[in-house]
Amino acid sequence: MNELFVAILNMSLKASVLVVMIVVLRLVFKNAPKWIRCFIWSLVAIRLVCPISFESNLSVFNLLKNENTKQTEFFQYNEMPEKPKVEFFVPVLQSDVAGDSGLSVTQCRITGYIPVLTIKWILGMACMLVYAVAGYLGIYKKVRFAIRDESNVYVCDEIDTPFILGIIKPKIYVPSSLRKQTLESVLAHERAHLNRGDHIWKPFAFILLTIYWFNPVIWMAYVLFCRDMELACDEKVIKGVDKDSIVSYSNALLECTVPKKVIPACPLAFGEVGVKQRIRSVLNYKKPPFWTVISAIAAVIVVAVCFLTNARYEENGTTKPDEETNAVEHTDELDSYSEVTKDVDSSKENLETDLSGGPGTDSNDGTTYIDPNEIEVNTADNVVEQMLWPTISKEISDRRSTTYGDGIQYSVNIPGSVGDPVYAVADGIIIKNTFDENLGNVIFLQTDAGYTCVYGHLDEMYVEEGQKVKEGDVIATLGNTGKSTGPNLGFSVSCVF
Numbered sequence: 001m002n003e004l005f006v007a008i009l010n011m012s013l014k015a016s017v018l019v020v021m022i023v024v025l026r027l028v029f030k031n032a033p034k035w036i037r038c039f040i041w042s043l044v045a046i047r048l049v050c051p052i053s054f055e056s057n058l059s060v061f062n063l064l065k066n067e068n069t070k071q072t073e074f075f076q077y078n079e080m081p082e083k084p085k086v087e088f089f090v091p092v093l094q095s096d097v098a099g100d101s102g103l104s105v106t107q108c109r110i111t112g113y114i115p116v117l118t119i120k121w122i123l124g125m126a127c128m129l130v131y132a133v134a135g136y137l138g139i140y141k142k143v144r145f146a147i148r149d150e151s152n153v154y155v156c157d158e159i160d161t162p163f164i165l166g167i168i169k170p171k172i173y174v175p176s177s178l179r180k181q182t183l184e185s186v187l188a189h190e191r192a193h194l195n196r197g198d199h200i201w202k203p204f205a206f207i208l209l210t211i212y213w214f215n216p217v218i219w220m221a222y223v224l225f226c227r228d229m230e231l232a233c234d235e236k237v238i239k240g241v242d243k244d245s246i247v248s249y250s251n252a253l254l255e256c257t258v259p260k261k262v263i264p265a266c267p268l269a270f271g272e273v274g275v276k277q278r279i280r281s282v283l284n285y286k287k288p289p290f291w292t293v294i295s296a297i298a299a300v301i302v303v304a305v306c307f308l309t310n311a312r313y314e315e316n317g318t319t320k321p322d323e324e325t326n327a328v329e330h331t332d333e334l335d336s337y338s339e340v341t342k343d344v345d346s347s348k349e350n351l352e353t354d355l356s357g358g359p360g361t362d363s364n365d366g367t368t369y370i371d372p373n374e375i376e377v378n379t380a381d382n383v384v385e386q387m388l389w390p391t392i393s394k395e396i397s398d399r400r401s402t403t404y405g406d407g408i409q410y411s412v413n414i415p416g417s418v419g420d421p422v423y424a425v426a427d428g429i430i431i432k433n434t435f436d437e438n439l440g441n442v443i444f445l446q447t448d449a450g451y452t453c454v455y456g457h458l459d460e461m462y463v464e465e466g467q468k469v470k471e472g473d474v475i476a477t478l479g480n481t482g483k484s485t486g487p488n489l490g491f492s493v494s495c496v497f
Contacts, residue, residue, distance in 0.1 A: 005118045007051050008211065014061065015047040016217040018307040023224070025299055032296035033288055034232035038196075040300050041225045043308060048208050048218075056309035121214065128210040139165060143173050153187065161256045162186045170199040178256075185237070185252035192233040202226065227277070234278055238285055250279045387425035387447075388471055390455065391416055391478055391489050414489040418459050420478040422489060424469040425453055433465050439490060440481025445469070456490030457481050 022040055029036070143165065146156035153172045162174045172190045174183060193199060205225055212218040234253075238246050257275045393416035424445060431452070432444035439456035443463065446452045459479025469475055480487045 001118055005114060005121060008121075011048055011051060012212050012215045012218065014307075015044050015212075015221075016215060017060070018044055018047055018303070019217050019221045021303055021307060022221075025296075025303065026224070026228075029292065029296040029299065031286075031288055032292050034228060034235045036293075036296050036300065037228040038225070038232050040303065041221070041228065043300075043304055044221055044225075045205070045208060046308060048212060053308055053310045055311065056305070058305055059309040059311045060306045061309075061311040124213045125210050128213050132206060132210070139163075146173055149174075162190060164190055164193055164199050167200055167203060170194060181248055182252040182255055185249045186256065188237045188249075189233055189252075192236045193229075196229075196233065196236075198229050198233070202229065230278060231281055234282055235285065238282055239287075246282060246285070250282050253279050253282070387453075387493075388423055390414070390425050390453075390491050391422050392420050393417075393478075393489075397488065411490075411492040414478075414491060416478045416487055416489065418477070418479055418487045420489075421474045422455060422458065422476040422478055424471055424473045424475050426451075426471050428453075428469060430463045430465055430467045430469065430475070433461055433463060436482060438483045440484060441476070441479060442482075443476055445475070451493070454490075454492040456492070457484045457488055 022044065025040065026037060142158040143154065143156050145158075146154035149155045152170070153174065155176050156173050157176045159173060159175050162172065162178070164170050164172055172187065172194075174186060178186065205222055209218060209222045234249075238249055241249075253275055391414055393414050395415055396412050397415050398413040399411070426445075426447040426449070428445050428447035430443060431446045432442070434442060436442050436456070439454075441456075441458035441461055443455040443458065443461060444452060445455070455476060457479055458476040458481060460477045461475070462477075463469060463475045478487060478489050484490070
């Protein structure tokens with residue numbers, strides 16, 4: 001259920017971007033045939049229904065990737081069964097005290113406890129469904145004694161406006177007080193609805209609204225879709241008729257106007273939506289020029305290609321490394337790997353030393369710091385095991401290699417934001433979870449291959465000693481604890497020749 005909820009959030013956000021684009025297109029092509037408007041709303045339905053799509057370099061979401069993670073999914077699930085959270089990064093302005101620019105754009109992490117959010121989501125859907133069922137039962141109670149007039153047309157004394165009710169066997173209900181001239185216009189409109197299948201599309205749209213009730217953009221899309229659906233039917237009825245018939249149709253709209261009320265799930269009422277706009281559209285109707293139709297269709301195709309496709313996905317912000325690349329030097333690519341040893345105490349001691357030294361220098365204890373570029377590739381290949389990069393940031397503020405005995409240790413400082421997820425670089429077991437004066441909150445992970453990784457300066461730690469973890473599990477969050485000059489992850493890996 002947690003994964004489903006996060007998927008719903010991501011689909012909702014991507015559909016919202018598409019809705020904004022459609023609103024712009026409605027303004028640009030306001031003189032285009034109204035059926036094109038209805039068709040383009042189907043693109044939103046596809047976005048809200050299909051969790052997967054093709055990846056494309058033309059996708060607009062290539063421009064909207066999460067800059068913190070380089071992923072296409074904006075909402076992320078930390079996959080921790082003990083503390084399941086959803087994370088979302090938003091850009092914020094921040095004063096740059098140390099810099100000269102004054103303000104800088106950074107990203108703020110927003111988190112939410114998934115079980116609580118999921119319960120609220122389910123309760124919201126339940127309220128929407130109860131409302132829809134109650135509305136349907138109320139209408140059915142009024143029309144149950146309606147008298148059949150012709151075919152699927154029924155006359156009822158208890159209703160004030162014509163409408164269509166039903167999905168499998170839809171029926172047209174009209175008030176008994178309706179004038180004959182008005183009745184002809186009404187039946188033409190309602191039959192246009194049936195021919196277009198609107199008695200199916202409107203309930204389907206309401207079901208989507210029920211699922212995505214928490215998103216105000218989807219509510220706006222539902223209202224505009226209902227309005228465009230009525231305009232398309234109006235256009236279909238008046239196309240090709242004389243001026244007197246258009247005037248009669250406008251009078252019918254005015255006569256059957258429904259008072260404003262909350263958004264209904266059913267039925268398809270004749271004078272329910274935007275009557276003022278519909279009358280103006282009917283009286284001013286002109287056949288759209290051919291170039292307008294072609295331009296609108298071309299725009300729909302472009303929108304479909306750019307908004308229904310996904311961005312190129314980069315897992316955890318990384319890509320697979322080139323096999324011919326130096327196994328030690330991967331920081332210029334989108335992914336990096338680390339090396340570990342069996343000795344936990346040596347890893348901790350050397351990490352503390354490494355974070356205070358610099359490449360090519362000698363420390364007080366005689367430890368030599370070596371430029372990673374000077375290490376032979378073949379030697380590194382014998383001792384290095386490729387692993388996942390430990391956090392979402394790819395920047396490295398400090399990197400060095402230290403020789404000790406028959407071993408070599410690689411250490412990096414990775415700046416980031418407090419709360420950034422920290423990942424297990426490989427399958428293994430947590431052998432230490434403690435606080436250190438220098439490293440702050442620190443975790444020691446021993447991989448199944450027998451090596452050991454050290455994570456320092458952590459904020460929250462999600463694992464306990466003796467706990468088994470899988471590669472990619474979120475084991476902690478990046479922090480600023482211990483002797484740290486700012487939010488960063490002090491990560492150390494060692495290997496024995």
